[in-house]
Amino acid sequence: MxxxxxxxxxxxxxxxxxxxxxxxxxxxxxxxxxxxxxxxxxxxxxxxxxxxxxxxxxxxxxxxxxxxxxxxxxxxxxxxxxxxxxxxxxxxxxxxxxxIDHGKPRTFGCNLSADKISNYNANCPTRNRPPLITTTNRRSKRKSARSASHPRGPT
Structure with a gap:
């Protein structure tokens, strides 16, 4: 070497x-x-x-x-x-x-996972994430999810 x-x-x-x-x-x-x-x-x-x-x-x-x-x-x-x-x-x-600074940013969920916290997505605080509302679109019969704070509201 x-x-x-x-x-x-x-x-x-x-x-x-x-x-x-x-x-x-x-x-x-x-x-x-x-x-x-x-x-x-x-x-x-x-x-x-x-x-x-x-x-x-x-x-x-x-x-x-x-x-x-x-x-x-x-x-x-x-x-x-x-x-x-x-x-x-x-x-x-x-x-x-x-x-420099080209790596993937570590999320809060990544930190919980690294700390061996099971079901870390459920344990993440939702303070900064609006809840998702799931509804059925009558025209397409598909389920869609849109944030309650989306400019056009939930679907």
């Missing part, structure tokens, strides 16, 4: 709001537009001590540019609280930026 040498480094550190602001001002140039709702949610979790260190890193390329983590850093800056995070720097391949 061939040995590969890279200059990538990872560090686990306490990211302060001041550090986060500095990174956002000095090193954030090519990231997507900020999602205010995502920043609000992360910031709220940080303020309420619900933010969990999960090993997902803040990532910098080999020139020091931020390539992943702007929402978390913005939330840290806005929360006024420091959080523990992993920082990876020195990513050399510029194409790496285009491969």
């Amino acid at each position: 061939n040995s590969v040498t890279h200059s990538d480094q990872s560090t686990r550190l306490l990211m302060t709001p001041e550090m986060a602001e500095n990174i956002l001002e000095e090193r954030n140039g090519r990231n997507r537009k900020i999602s205010k709702e995502l920043v609000r949610r992360i910031s709220r979790d940080i303020k309420n001590d619900r933010w969990i260190f999960n090993g997902q890193p803040i990532i910098f390329d080999d020139e020091g540019h931020l390539i992943d983590g702007q929402h978390r850093l913005t939330a840290i800056a806005r929360s006024g609280k420091a959080v523990e995070t992993l920082v990876v720097s020195g990513i050399e391949d510029k194409k790496a930026f285009h491969t």
Whole structure:
């Protein structure tokens, strides 16, 4: 097996709001537009001590540019609280930026399933999902389901 040498480094550190602001001002140039709702949610979790260190890193390329983590850093800056995070720097391949955040998002149901909770769909809260109303369409005699909050109402 061939040995590969890279200059990538990872560090686990306490990211302060001041550090986060500095990174956002000095090193954030090519990231997507900020999602205010995502920043609000992360910031709220940080303020309420619900933010969990999960090993997902803040990532910098080999020139020091931020390539992943702007929402978390913005939330840290806005929360006024420091959080523990992993920082990876020195990513050399510029194409790496285009491969970040392309995985399938994990749903609440996926998390329940991973925690071995049986019948996890029935255990999911329906607060954000309107109930489905099943009716029979008289013209086609087929059953159809439409949300009660659908613009044209249930079928």
